[in-house]
Amino acid sequence: MVSTFLSYDLVNRDLYTSLNRVAKQPEISREADYYEANIAKVKTVDEFMKNDRLYNYAMKAFGLGEMTYAKAFMQKVLESDLGDETSFANRLSDSRYRQFAAAFNFNNTSSAVAQTSNQMDDVIGLYSATMDAKEESVSVEAGYFNAMMGTITSVDQLLSDDRLRSYMFTAYGLDQTYYSRDFVKGVLTSDTSDANSYINQNLKPRKDALTAENADLQAQVDAETDPDKRIALRNKIFANDKTLGTIDQYYKLADAFQFNADGTVPSGGAQTTDQSKATYELYLSNQTRVSTTTATNEDAYFKSKIGSVTKIADLSTDSRLYAYISKAFNLDGVIWSNIETALKSDLNDQTSAVYTLAQEKPGLLELAKAFNFASDGTVAAGSAQTAKQQETTSNYYFSRYDDTQDEADEQAALLYKTAMTGITSVDDFMAKPNAYEFALKAVGLDPADVSAYTLKQVLTSDLNDSKSFVYTLGDDRYLQLAKAFNFGKDGKTTSPVIAQTSATITSIGSAYTIQQTRLLKGAELTAAQSKAKEEVSYYSKQMVEIENASQFLADSRLVNVLLTSYGVDPKSVTNDFLKQVFKSDLSDPASFVNQQKNGVWAEILGSFNFDKNGNISRNVNTGVQSQGKIIEIENKYNRQTLEEQQGEANPGVRLALYFERMSPKITSAYDILGDTALLEFFRVSYSLPESFSNMDVDKQAALVEKYMTLSDLKDSDKVAKMISKFTALYDQQNSSASSSALSILNGSGAAAGISADLLYSLSQR
Template identity: 55%
Template sequence: MVSTYLSYDLVSRDMQASLKRVSNQNIVARDAEYYKTNIGKVTSVDDFMDDYRLYSYAMTAFGLGDMAYAKAFMRKVLESDLTDENSFANKLTDDRYREFASAFNFSSDEKTAQSSTQVDAMVDLYNQTMVSEGDAVTTETNYFNAMMKEVGSVDEMLGNDRLRGYLLKSFDVDERYYSRSLVAGALSSDTGDSQSYINQTLGPQRETLNTQVTDARTRLAAATTEADKNKINTEIAGYQAQLSSIQKYYDIADAFEFQSDGRSPADGAQTNDQKTAINSLYLSRQDRVSTASAVSEDNYFKSKMATLTNVEQLTADTRLYNYVTTAFNLTGITVVRSTVEQILTSDLSDPNSYVNRFSGSHPEYMALAKAFSFGTDGTVEAGSAQTTQQAALTSSNYFSRYNDVQDAADEKAATLYRTAISDIDSVDEFLTKQDVYQFALKAVGIDPDEVSSYTISRVLKSDLDDPNSFVYTLKDDRYLTLAKAFNFTRDGNVTTPLTAQSQGTITAIASDYTVKMARFLEDDARDKARADAKVETAYYSQKMLSIQSASDFINDDRLVNVLLTAYDVDPTKVSKDFLKQIFASDLNDPKSFVNQQADVWGEILGTFNFDAKGKLSDVNDQGAQSLGKIYETQNKYDRQTLEQQQGEENNGVRLALYFERMSKSITSAYDILGDTALLEFFRVSFQLPDSFSNLDVDKQAELVKKYLTLTDLQDPDMVSKMISKFTVMYDLENSSASTSALSILTGAGSGGSISADLLTSLAQNR
């Protein structure tokens, strides 16, 4: 009879080859092919359990074959939320159930327009875009001012996209529909010259419209019914709108000094006053207050303060009034112009003055009053409205508060977005929720007023894996960013977020990593290891949801360390170049790099949603399972089959193979005591009587620790020695199942002799 050690050694010395032989067996191969072909068709737990061939295959793979009958119990396992510590699977003491649940996607990922990570990213992008827009305003203003010193002609200015854009924005002319010849003619015109282009072209229209307005007002005065009055008022409004449109071109003409032939005069195309005026116009057209806008308002305030002689001049000028109320935080609806006038004309030495009566509840009133030097009659000498110190304080206050209202509005918009996006179930719904729609478009830098909802709908329904889909035809990264930010299908419904790994996989890896890091530690050392692991797994769990490519993952050492440790791979022995080759492999190609490595690498790669180019893709998402989990299930099934088949010949070999497989997951003596097979391995190894199991469980645990150094389980060489010892002890105890060790040693019985492998085993375990 062949000894247990030799039988085990023949199988384990090249485990990959042994498993390959098993997987090539006809029945095993057919079952594996059926599983791989059909698991992707499963859309629910019911589908899975109703196909008994699939269900039993997976149950066997995870060592749960004897529980296949308990479908109600297993349903609760599969539907468990592994991110919830109190979920059914997580509360079971047997880790096989958690591992089984983590192999499937029945409950881990929720269909949603955006995951919490995507929502956070959208809000961050919105904030970044708003800052960028402010910076862009400053950049464009500086560019315009610098370039206008060099511009030699109207054609040169209009031929420069940035200068032309700045000009048209300043005068509120839509660049999509403007007439180049009309703008060029206006720029070359002198509005005081009746023969200039603008007066010859637009002058007659303006005169006609003014005549029509005068005539309409005359008719309005004579109208007797409300219907007639309303009709005439609408008519007048139409004429005035046309006049306003014409006036834009007169304003453009007055903003420059180009000659009638379109050339710039020797001293430049603009005077300093003209440049300042167009800068102010451009800044006033912006939706947001930028730093450049704040600087412009500050300069305007300082220039005007040098000329003020009474308080009414300040409150009557909207720009001055807004500057002051912003600087002193008086932007509430209860503050009106008269309030500011009463504050600025209060006698601070009079306890009954307006400021002294109300500053207790409104300290900002006193701060404003002290910042100016108006008399109680509201007058002041020109240039004396503020001292140098008062002016500096006012300016400082303004710059610290000019965007407070804007920031508050942004924060409110973000809060509304976070709340509303969770209720979005389709692209159509997204298009109708204006708060959500506008926030998202602004976040990626798209003006909601300059794009149709139909275009946005087609963008969001684009298939990002299809290079010919609509979003790619636009050749605009803003639209691609928008499409990637949401989880909509081609028919416009929500789906699960596409992340580098599924939530279930991420959770399982985090759990396995924590177990590995705290393994065999006790008390304070264990608590510290778990606390440190919690930090790393929190990082992994959060970061993996935003990883966009294989290179992003490979270059993050913390992520790689957690992943490899969870899979019992030493991170220090894996290079970045090796990982790059793994992630560049095609799992479906048997000749690819990953398929030439140990099975664990195929399992690892298959859990990632990257294509062979390292880009985020659902290529490995097979629905109920990722491709990696399918491979893991098949590998586990092959291993279970190998152990079962070996056990039919020699149960000692099956126990040895089982111990070898489970040794990596043992964390305490109680893991051994709670597993019948591991307990038998231990009992036989140390020749303990069957009555050992009758002892108090804590006594049993003490004996396990006494005889077995648990930390040795981390060393493959020590595990190998433990197995060698077991095989010898197993043969000694089971003489009926193999040649008696005693008869081998004495040569008695049926002429047996000592095998070379048994002598080797004995020598190793003296």
């Protein structure tokens, strides 16, 4: 008779070949083909459970063959939300049920939504980053303009530089969307004092005509008694004033440069120092956001002017000084008379008005302390502030200059969140300015420049089709916008697509935690649990951000969690190997991943929603089971079949194979005691009587820990020695062909012979 160890070794030494031999058996192959061809057709739990071939195949794969009759019980398992610790499957002590539920997407909680919470947070974060970048660009563009103007040799060179031209138009409040190059060139080469210059020949007649027309219109307004006609006349005046304002800006533009009439630059340069400074001041004042650069400029202005202030009125008549102290002392909305009263107050008199005013507006007391005006509102030149007071004022200003702006941003984000509630289509989204304007600004687009048609086409583009509308624009901002939402081609909301399903992410997190904490105790266990929780949290958060395989592989923390959860030591795998795995085509038998002896690599690749190019796709894993889980079930089914077939000839071989497969999943002595096959392996290995099982369970656990060094289960070489010892003792204890092990293995695990009701009852204890 062939020894148990030899029989085991013949199978296990080349497990890949042994499993392939099983997979090629006609009956096994037919069942696998049927499962793969039909599981994709299943949409509901009921459909799955009514198809006995699919149901039985999956149940056997997870070692639950003895529970196929308990369909009501298994339906509860499949409908469990594994993200909920109190769900049915999570309350069962046998982990096989959780693993079975995790293999399907019947309880996929992801539903059609315009934007997930993560996507929303990303847009809000992007908005903040874009606003910050916009503020930082002020300094960058100003520096560029000042540096390049020294190299300009002609007006054509200036107009050909997009950044210089944009800076110039912004400074003078001119729209460059549709501008005439020849016209602007004519303006820049004009001498406004020369009646024959281009600007006076082309704009002055229009300016004079509009001015005269407005005078006539105003006379008509004064004489008109009909309210509607008065409004119509005033509207004409308003329109003319707008045009006159633009004409005035062109005159200011002409005066801001000193190009010669032929467009060349005079010896003094394209701009004088004063012209350059004036342009810079205008550029800052025309920004839609207050930047650090603007604040620094306003601070310098205040310090340059405060020495010449001799009366309180000087602060109000200079709009920039007034704005500065209003920001510095948080006085927005405070009427001037109260500010003036505070500045005139005697701080040594506790009954003075400033103390009363400060109860409602503390900034007024800060203001009074920062200046030295007399009770009549005057002060000697150079004495309005001491150096210390000026420093305090400056510090207040820099800490508060953007408070209003920050509050507005927070309010915009809040309004965005509110507006996104209840959106079920692109039309809903576009009907809410608080939603679409915020989103456009977040990606750096001006809502005024984006048409409704373009926005709708972008949001309904198929991101997996390189020919779809969003890609034809060639602008990453639009692509970023499209990725931030979940609208289908029909304009309706759809479920978000991420690199892995939420169920898969949850399953990987659980498996990782088990691997990192198994067989540990005390402080070591606590530390490992804390670290595992941190890594699982990181994995869960980052996976929703992953867009392609390259991005995933570049994050070693994500890779480590994934590999560890599948029982693979990250240190044993090279980056090149992983790249080849993720470049593989699962549907191609000749691809790299399908040539590996360890089927886990195909399972890993199949758990991702990546297409052949490594990009996230809605067209991958669209059924109730991912391709990776289908492969996993086939691998498990083949392994179960191999063990069963070996057990028919020698139950000891089946026990050895079962222990080899389950050893990486054992977390404590109770896992061994709760699994009849593992318990039999242990009993035989240490020559314990069958009555051993009649002892108190805690005493049994103590004996397991006494005889078996559980930490050795982490070492494959030591596991091999355990199996070698078992096979020798098994042959010694089972000289006849019959064995109690056969009846034990026919149950295949912890639940053998236990009814579904009893199993659930036990799980509640």
